[in-house]
Amino acid sequence: MEKDVKRTESSTIIRNIFVYLVSVLLALGIMAIVVLLFGFNVSKVLRTLLTSSFRTSFGFQETIKKTIPLIFTTFAFTLPFRIKFFNIGGWGQMLFGATIVTVVGLTILKSGITLPAYIMIPLLIIVGILAGGFFGLIAGSLTAKYNINPIISTIMLNFVGVQFLNFIATNPYFKDPLEGHPITLPLPKSATLGFFGGIPNSIIFAVISIFFVYILIKKTRLGYEINAIGYNLDAAKTYGINFPRIIILTFFIAGALGGLAGTFEVMNIHKKLVEGFASTSGAQYGTFGILTSLIVAGDPIGVPVAAFFMSVLLVGADALQRTMQVPVELVFLSQALIVLFIVIIRQRFERRV
Amino acid sequence: MSFINSFISQTIVYTVVYTLASLGIVVSGRAGIFNVASEGIMLASASSGFLTAYLTGNALFGFLAGSLMGAVFGLIIAFVHEKFKVNQFILGISLVILGTGLSDLLYKLIIGIKLTAPRAPATPLVKIPLISKIPVFSAFLTQDVIVYFMYAASILLWWFYYRTKLGLETRAIGESPKAADVVGVNVTKRRYLSTIIGSALIGIAGAYLPILITGTYTPDISAGRGFMAIGIAIFASWRPERAILGGFLFAAIEVIAFRLQVISQRIPYQFLLMLPFILVLVVMIIFNKQIEFPASVGKPYSRE
Numbered sequence: 001m002e003k004d005v006k007r008t009e010s011s012t013i014i015r016n017i018f019v020y021l022v023s024v025l026l027a028l029g030i031m032a033i034v035v036l037l038f039g040f041n042v043s044k045v046l047r048t049l050l051t052s053s054f055r056t057s058f059g060f061q062e063t064i065k066k067t068i069p070l071i072f073t074t075f076a077f078t079l080p081f082r083i084k085f086f087n088i089g090g091w092g093q094m095l096f097g098a099t100i101v102t103v104v105g106l107t108i109l110k111s112g113i114t115l116p117a118y119i120m121i122p123l124l125i126i127v128g129i130l131a132g133g134f135f136g137l138i139a140g141s142l143t144a145k146y147n148i149n150p151i152i153s154t155i156m157l158n159f160v161g162v163q164f165l166n167f168i169a170t171n172p173y174f175k176d177p178l179e180g181h182p183i184t185l186p187l188p189k190s191a192t193l194g195f196f197g198g199i200p201n202s203i204i205f206a207v208i209s210i211f212f213v214y215i216l217i218k219k220t221r222l223g224y225e226i227n228a229i230g231y232n233l234d235a236a237k238t239y240g241i242n243f244p245r246i247i248i249l250t251f252f253i254a255g256a257l258g259g260l261a262g263t264f265e266v267m268n269i270h271k272k273l274v275e276g277f278a279s280t281s282g283a284q285y286g287t288f289g290i291l292t293s294l295i296v297a298g299d300p301i302g303v304p305v306a307a308f309f310m311s312v313l314l315v316g317a318d319a320l321q322r323t324m325q326v327p328v329e330l331v332f333l334s335q336a337l338i339v340l341f342i343v344i345i346r347q348r349f350e351r352r353v
Numbered sequence: 354m355s356f357i358n359s360f361i362s363q364t365i366v367y368t369v370v371y372t373l374a375s376l377g378i379v380v381s382g383r384a385g386i387f388n389v390a391s392e393g394i395m396l397a398s399a400s401s402g403f404l405t406a407y408l409t410g411n412a413l414f415g416f417l418a419g420s421l422m423g424a425v426f427g428l429i430i431a432f433v434h435e436k437f438k439v440n441q442f443i444l445g446i447s448l449v450i451l452g453t454g455l456s457d458l459l460y461k462l463i464i465g466i467k468l469t470a471p472r473a474p475a476t477p478l479v480k481i482p483l484i485s486k487i488p489v490f491s492a493f494l495t496q497d498v499i500v501y502f503m504y505a506a507s508i509l510l511w512w513f514y515y516r517t518k519l520g521l522e523t524r525a526i527g528e529s530p531k532a533a534d535v536v537g538v539n540v541t542k543r544r545y546l547s548t549i550i551g552s553a554l555i556g557i558a559g560a561y562l563p564i565l566i567t568g569t570y571t572p573d574i575s576a577g578r579g580f581m582a583i584g585i586a587i588f589a590s591w592r593p594e595r596a597i598l599g600g601f602l603f604a605a606i607e608v609i610a611f612r613l614q615v616i617s618q619r620i621p622y623q624f625l626l627m628l629p630f631i632l633v634l635v636v637m638i639i640f641n642k643q644i645e646f647p648a649s650v651g652k653p654y655s656r657e
Contacts, residue, residue, distance in 0.1 A: 038462060086442050142634065146641045151389060151442065152587065152633070155580045159630040167623035279573070287450055294443060329458035336451040343447070344437045 015349060020295075023341035031334040040326055048323065049316035049331065059315060061198035065269065066285075066311035067304070068206045069094070069261040073289025074303050075213050076136075076258035079250050080150065081298045082217070083229045087251065089139055089154025090258040091286020092161030093132040095278050097259025098266045099165045100131035102273040105187040105266075106174050117190040124191055125205070125263060132259015133252045135161065140251025144244035150251065158286070162278040169275040182275040193268040202264035206304075209257060213300040216253070226250060261285055284314065291339045297346065310335065360612075361492035364604045366566060369503050370558050370575075372600030374582035376506055377423070377554035379591050383514060383527045384547035386434065387651035389445030390426060392579030393452025394552055395559030398422040400456035402560025403473055403570040404463050412476040415564045416499065416557055423556020426452065427549035435541050438653045449579075457572050470569040499561055503597070506554065510593035523547060527591075527647030530654035540654060555579070577630065584633035590645040603629055 028046065035045050053063040073090040080087040104127045108115060115123070135157050142148040168174060170182040193201040217223040225246050228236040237243055265285075266273060292310050296302030317331035374391055381388040388394075398419035406415025426448060433439050464471060476497050514520040523543055525533040530540045559579075563570040585603060589595035610625040637644070 086446065088446065142638070146638050148634070148637050148641075149587075152580075152584050152637070155577070156584070156630040156633050159577050160627050163623040163627040167621050170623075287453075290446055291450060294447070327458050327461040329454040329461065332454035333451060333458060336447050336454060340433075340444075340447045340451070343439050343443055344433060347437050347439050 019342055019345045019349070023338050023345060026341050027334045027337040030337060031330060034330060035326065040324060045320060045324060045326055048320050049313065052316045052319035053312040057198060059319070062318075063308065063311045063315045064199050064203065066314050067308045068200060068202055069265055069285045070289060070292060070307040070311055071206045071304055072209060072257050072261035072264075073285045074292040074307050075209060075300070076132075076254045076261070077290050077293040078296075078298050078300065078303060079213070079216075079226070079254040079257070080247075081293060082226050083247065083250060084233070085143065085247065085250075086151045087136070087139065087154050087254050087258075088151055088290065089135060089157050089161075089255070090261070090289045091283060092154065092158035093135045093255045093258030094262035094265070094286060095158075095161035095165045096135050096262070097128040097132040098262030098273060098277065099161070099168050101128045101263045101266050102174070102184055102187065103168060105191045106185055108191075109185070109188045110173075114188070115190060120188070120190045121193065121267070124267060125260070128259045128263025129256040130259075132262065133256035136251040136253070136255015136258065137248065139255070140248040143251070144247050165273065165278050166275055169273045169277070174273075176272070184273040186272045187267065191267060192271050193264070195268075200264070200268045202268040205260065205264065209260070210300065210304055213257075213303075217300055222246070222249060258289075261289075288314070288335070291335055294339050295342055358492040360608065362496070364601065364608045365493060365496055365500055367604035367607050368597070368600045369499055369561050370566070370578055370600075371582055371585055371603050372503050372507065372597045373499075373558035373561070374555045374579055375585040375589065375596040375600060376503075376510060376593055377551040377556075377558065378583055378586035379589065379593055379596055380510065380551035380554065381427070381430075381548045382551075382586060382591050382647055382650045383524055384544045385527045385530055385647065385649050385652065385654065386430065386544055386548045386551075387441050387445070388427075388430065388548065388551055388555070389442055389583060390430060390448035390452065390552075391555050391582050392575060392577065393449035393455075394423050394426045394555045395452075395562070395575040395579040396456035396573070397426065397452040397459075398556035398559030399562050399574050400459045400570060402556070403563035404459060406473045406560075406564050407471050408463075410474050412474050412564050413498075415473065416560050419560025419564075420553040420556040423552040423554070423559070424549045426556070427552025428545070430552065431545040431548040434653065435544060438655065441651050441653075453573070456574075460570055460572075470571075472568050473564045476565060497565055499557065499565065502557070507593050507597040514593065524647070527650055530649055534654075534656065555582070558582070581629060581633055584637065587644060587646075588633075588636055588640060590643070591647055591650075603632070606632060 032042050032046065036042050053059045073094060076090040076093060077087050101124050105120075105124055108120070138157060139150045139153040142153045143150050166182075169184055174184040176183050176185045195201065215223075217226065225236070225241050228239070228241060229243065229246060233243070265277075270277070288310050292303065292306045295306045295310075313331055313335055317328040320326040320331065321328045374395060378388045378391055401422040402415040402419030405418035406412045409415075430441075430444060430448065433444055434441055478497055479501065514524055522533060522538045525536075526538060526540055526543055534540050559575060562574050567574065581603060585596060585599035589599045606629050610628050613620065614622045614625055
């Protein structure tokens with residue numbers, strides 16, 4: 001079997017590139033027609049969409065800023081997807097991570113304790129992992145114990161996460177008295193991460209997460225069991241794999257990764273908690289994490305590439321809205337179409353083989 | 354008395370949204386298609402329904418457009434699933450995102466940004482003579498046309514699935530498509546029909562929000578109700594007559610949470626807004642043992 005895998009690997013890559021190219025062209029073609037119907041300059045729209053990330057260093061930095069949380073939320077979907085479960089809760093896990101990190105950071109600040117950065121930063125990262133993981137754990141346990149579809153539980157938890165974030169952001173105890181809009185006090189400086197040439201330092205953790213997930217899936221016992229369940233659940237159960245344990249663990253790790261997306265958004269980008277966070281960038285990363293993961297069909301190595309590509313389109317969408325008044329939703333729609341086409345074409349290939 | 358009346362009347366209005374959406378999920382599910390795109394369908398229909406009602410000045414055209422938008426989504430689901438055997442959940446989630454994008458896009462392209470939000474045309478209430486004079490009944494029976502449509506749809510669907518041969522056959526597809534196929538039921542055709550009709554029902558639920566509840570369209574107007582409708586359909590064990598009870602229950606909770614917000618400043622309103630979502634999970638844990646699924650819902654079927 002190992003040999004077969006090697007022999008077909010190069011043809012798989014060519015096939016994948018073909019699938020991606022055709023899907024992107026199809027979706028952009030549809031978008032071009034819509035754009036044309038509404039009287040926009042098509043070539044200018046497409047140029048702005050695809051090149052905004054590369055023309056200026058600001059554009060590139062913005063793209064990386066979006067790629068980092070997207071990598072985390074994509075992994076949050078990817079891991080359970082390997083055992084054929086859907087974690088739609090990347091959004092909620094991210095928000096809960098962001099909220100609890102802010103609560104802990106500000107509580108330390110308010111209690112007058114000053115911790116050095118080398119304690120504060122690891123502490124908050126662990127808090128973010130546990131908070132996101134807790135949301136994942138709830139979904140995993142409900143599936144293991146009551147057979148509740150994680151699609152339902154994670155979606156419900158998303159809305160709990162949104163409201164809890166708004167509760168903290170508007171709470172008088174944490175609120176910044178100088179701000180009119182509901183915003184918490186800024187985190188202490190020792191709790192925040194900096195930038196290196198305009199690139200957020202949290203990129204280091206995004207890279208670590210790629211290695212972590214890769215090693216987890218390819219080299220560990222848990223990864224082996226996850227793959228076995230994904231391949232054939234009944235066979236895996238027959239061979240004595242403890243299914244409830246694996247599903248709970250998988251959802252915990254997925255939730256933790258989702259939680260990190262929010263953790264670094266707070267520690268590196270916003271440095272405080274804003275009430276609208278849930279519906280603006282929060283919702284974007286939650287949703288597009290799912291799409292990004294579907295593009296690479298659960299392959300960890302493809303995740304950063306796909307996340308970068310999606311971020312290019314998101315930055316392009318912002319630029320289009322700003323400079324040409326093209327609604328951002330048009331780009332979101334095209335992104336959903338790209339994924340739909342990829343899924344359909346890939347399925348056709350798989351059925352033929 | 355007037356308090357109970359106004360409470361029931363407000364609850365019934367929200368019941369329409371939950372019930373029609375979960376009926377739509379039940380109808381698709383009975384033929385084996387798990388319609389997880391409901392939130393996206395509701396949003397797209399809310400926007401297209403509202404725009405049509407606003408532009409034509411007639412609410413009924415709005416509902417027609419909403420159900421049509423739903424039907425188109427249903428057709429896409431059935432076509433992509435039946436033709437390409439794409440996983441229903443992947444398809445559904447992609448369509449949620451597609452529908453969300455489409456809803457705001459349509460509104461922005463057609464209305465643009467206005468200082469005062471355009472309002473949907475008013476819809477008259479229909480009173481059932483005599484019965485609507487009886488105190489509590491009056492709240493149930495002094496409502497808009499769509500409320501009566503919901504009552505009728507729940508009863509008709511129950512009758513269809515449990516009292517007719519066609520309904521029994523359709524339920525058989527949800528349990529075992531192969532068995533249904535063997536006795537000569539056209540599985541593919543029924544799945545298309547069920548998904549299209551189910552999605553059209555979800556579409557009416559979506560259009561109801563801006564046309565009859567808020568009067569204006571706002572982004573993300575369904576606010577998760579399409580997802581909760583999935584929970585209600587499951588909680589109802591995919592039975593139409595239970596879906597309306599589930600719809601009423603969740604509508605009542607939403608209205609209670611809404612009223613508590615006004616009365617009590619003590620409980621942070623965010624926790625009241627969380628309540629319905631937590632309750633979906635609590636209800637599913639409590640009734641875990643009683644819940645029944647059509648055995649093959651969510652699974653593809655091909656003859657070979």
